[in-house]
Amino acid sequence: MARITDQNRVERLKESTMKLVVEKGFGGASAALIAKDAKVAAGYFYLHYHGKYEMVNSLLHSVYQEFVDRLEELILQASTFEVITKKLINHFFNMAINEPVKLKFLYVLTNDYSFVIDPEVKKKTFQFITRLKEVGQLSETLDKNITDEDLYLFLVINTIQFINQRFKNSLDKVSFNEADEEHLYYLIQKILK
Amino acid sequence: MARITDQNRVERLKESTMKLVVEKGFGGASAALIAKDAKVAAGYFYLHYHGKYEMVNSLLHSVYQEFVDRLEELILQASTFEVITKKLINHFFNMAINEPVKLKFLYVLTNDYSFVIDPEVKKKTFQFITRLKEVGQLSETLDKNITDEDLYLFLVINTIQFINQRFKNSLDKVSFNEADEEHLYYLIQKILK
């Protein structure tokens, strides 16, 4: 019971942190504000993290890790390049719909020189990307000129940018449908050929 | 008569601001740090701006405006879609080589929910983008399925992301050559067809 309460607290804290970091930036999201939004005491998160930076960084990594896990999962399922690609794009669209704050958080912090994804994690990510590239090239569904960086750029970064461009340009709630997803996939596969 | 405003001071201030905002984020780039880096008195920039936010925002807009001006210039020169596209990509590569900090600054702040490009400026930008799309579609060098947002995403955002991915992944000085530019152009034209 006590355990459950605690998990709720931590969960609320994470949600509030992501929301406020997105809205106000790392500096603008004060510990007091986050705590208040999460309905948690000001000093609460020092029981779980060493400081504000560590908390945000740790959140960033767990959000990023989710993506890496999904990427790994897709690679290991050993399906075709097209399917993997499609499913990866779908992964981000699902986030956009179900956890928009999380996706915005990922967007904001990955485009920042003061937060850097752990080199080990990045390395592992690129191992999967390399693997994916090989899958594509073997089946001749991927342009030979495309490097790992290109693949990452168009598949991952671009998808995140596509969605966030929508979030930013509209003042209302943004909705994404299958047509949007198809459209983006259409564009991306054109590059990757 | 009194001293004339020293343009070198102002210039140093701008450079230091961009550099530190890139390195440490808006919050991490303290006024004292910026002033020190610019070899200027602590309160100096309050003679030119109303506050730190205003200074950074104003810098962002003037950097963004440079891009818009270049875009306008290219559109008005009435050349082909391909030439305009190529020259636009070249514009960012030139920035990457000659003014890397400025490009990083543009990258960081355009990917942030707490800094927003003035709607009027954004609107004007998209008028040029629309114009460019029309040029492309008339000459049948641009895929009909591509929207304004797509064009902006692949031509502008993507180019900035491509370059910054390089900056981030390498610890050393990054250099770009014509081959890189060609490569990116090759990829982009594939999408735009």
Add this chain to the structure above:
Amino acid sequence: MARITDQNRVERLKESTMKLVVEKGFGGASAALIAKDAKVAAGYFYLHYHGKYEMVNSLLHSVYQEFVDRLEELILQASTFEVITKKLINHFFNMAINEPVKLKFLYVLTNDYSFVIDPEVKKKTFQFITRLKEVGQLSETLDKNITDEDLYLFLVINTIQFINQRFKNSLDKVSFNEADEEHLYYLIQKILK
């Protein structure tokens, strides 16, 4: 010619200083604000005073001195206690009408523990007050129980308070007429008998 210009500058500076010290207090009346209001360069008054405090203090003393001079003049004219009293009250009402800012300035700074009238000047003032008391007591127009301090309190401080109470309680321009002056004189003479 140059001399005339200069005198105007200094005069404007004094007026602006008094006005702003009244409105915003000593701390709130910044040197820049005063200079701007006086249409004078920011560093101008350092040619005449050693600093802001010195300027305000010197102004206070010259305004206070005006009163002392008037008091002396009245005493030396060797008229009756009643006439002197009436004319002293009239002196402040004239200030209220013709130089309200000056009177407010005097009011504000004399009711302040951080500005103190020079002991020498105060001493001299009380010599005149003592002299006045003697005049009153000799002619039996002044209550024997009244001390120097009482006389100063009711004649000087009270008159200033009477006028400033009016200034403060009304939002519009305040006007004083002979009836007001008569009324105050009536009240004061009741005390002094």
Add this chain to the structure above:
Amino acid sequence: MARITDQNRVERLKESTMKLVVEKGFGGASAALIAKDAKVAAGYFYLHYHGKYEMVNSLLHSVYQEFVDRLEELILQASTFEVITKKLINHFFNMAINEPVKLKFLYVLTNDYSFVIDPEVKKKTFQFITRLKEVGQLSETLDKNITDEDLYLFLVINTIQFINQRFKNSLDKVSFNEADEEHLYYLIQKILK
């Protein structure tokens, strides 16, 4: 559970604020100085007030309110005009003896154009003054020519001025005895008749 707000800290803060505002004026009493004098952390009072001005203003109002409360109390006790008057004067002498800083603080800030007593409070005060005037006039112990403003001036402002004149003119500790109080009462009742 967390610590309970330490009322001693708050009390010390109030004392130090009043003391330093009296000694150095609002501008001269810096937040750091006040905090140090109160033996409290630099940012402490922002937990209780929104800023320095608000703190001082709030203090002024609570000090002024004490006087209004006393005035109300005296009016409601339905005694004679003379008794009320005497007790009111006594109220200020008690403050002078027991809480001299508080009285100086009241003196300094009520004689300042940048601090204004809340109009509602002022209005209520004058309702009591009017009531007092009526009491005086009904019992024919108050001169019919005396207005509300006069009554306030001589009873309240004057008493405060009388005491503060003493404080200012003497370098040593000032003491007040019953004779002083009698003396002032004697003078005031002469006016009010």
Add this chain to the structure above:
DNA sequence: GATGAATGAGGCTTCATTCAT
């Protein structure tokens, strides 16, 4: 004489963090 750009000490305030409860 007069200006006003520039300085930098110091003001007000915030806020990450600690710790008594």
Add this chain to the structure above:
DNA sequence: AATGAATGAAGCCTCATTCAT
């Protein structure tokens, strides 16, 4: 485990003052 009162370093900014022109 959780709270929130308290701290104080550090942030942003103002402004009295200087001095090159």
